[in-house]
Amino acid sequence: MAPNSKLHCFLLLFPLLNLCSSSTATSPPTPNPTVYEILPKYGLPSGLLPDSVTNYTLSEDGKFEVTLEKPCYIEFDYTVYYEKKISGKLSIGSITDLKGIQVQRLFFLWFDVDEIRVDLPPSDSIYFTVGIINKKLDVDQFLTVRSCKDKAVSLRQVVQFHILPPESEADFGESTMKTLGRVFDDIPMLVTE
Numbered sequence: 570m571a572p573n574s575k576l577h578c579f580l581l582l583f584p585l586l587n588l589c590s591s592s593t594a595t596s597p598p599t600p601n602p603t604v605y606e607i608l609p610k611y612g613l614p615s616g617l618l619p620d621s622v623t624n625y626t627l628s629e630d631g632k633f634e635v636t637l638e639k640p641c642y643i644e645f646d647y648t649v650y651y652e653k654k655i656s657g658k659l660s661i662g663s664i665t666d667l668k669g670i671q672v673q674r675l676f677f678l679w680f681d682v683d684e685i686r687v688d689l690p691p692s693d694s695i696y697f698t699v700g701i702i703n704k705k706l707d708v709d710q711f712l713t714v715r716s717c718k719d720k721a722v723s724l725r726q727v728v729q730f731h732i733l734p735p736e737s738e739a740d741f742g743e744s745t746m747k748t749l750g751r752v753f754d755d756i757p758m759l760v761t762e
């Protein structure tokens with residue numbers, strides 16, 4: 570298997586999503602608002618979604634589905650990957666049952682983000698839940714809607730400098746071990762943060 574595809578298999582994403590402090594509005598969605606207008610109504614920052622949303626559905630119980638032009642990446646404090654279809658359930662201050670958003674936390678690893686929460690009343694933090702792990706992030710980076718990239722820049726750097734063997738097998742082994750070392754160093758942080 571090519572190192573590249575192997576890397577992809579192992580990509581762990583980490584909770585990157587953010588809660589927002591921008592709004593405490595509780596009114597129901599008005600007819601045909603954009604998805605970027607809807608998120609703040611639930612107390613969530615618009616920048617949780619990229620600017621490439623083509624359409625969405627939102628039912629009365631808060632269940633939503635969003636379609637993007639194509640899958641893509643945004644570099645927040647962590648790299649976030651968006652699938653073409655993202656779904657979940659919106660409530661005031663949270664998105665639960667989230668599908669279609671992943672966060673890269675470790676060099677190799679991408680995690681599904683299961684939930685995103687903000688504090689009520691709003692604070693500077695937003696929380697991404699990945700499995701049993703809660704990741705606290707600075708909400709500011711999610712306040713503006715960003716454009717989404719085809720490639721994860723940081724991932725490509727990792728591939729170039731740490732994963733792909735320069736020329737020799739020996740070098741590959743050594744750099745792989747170094748990378749793995751970093752990954753394992755990172756795990757306690759991941760669990761305790």
Ligand SMILES: *[C@@H]1O[C@H](CO)[C@@H](O)[C@H](O)[C@H]1NC(C)=O
Nearest residue numbers: 623624625626633634635636
């Ligand atoms: C958006 O439009 C596409 C193409 O018309 C459709 O396949 C998709 O289901 C729609 N998504 C939502 C969330 O309505």
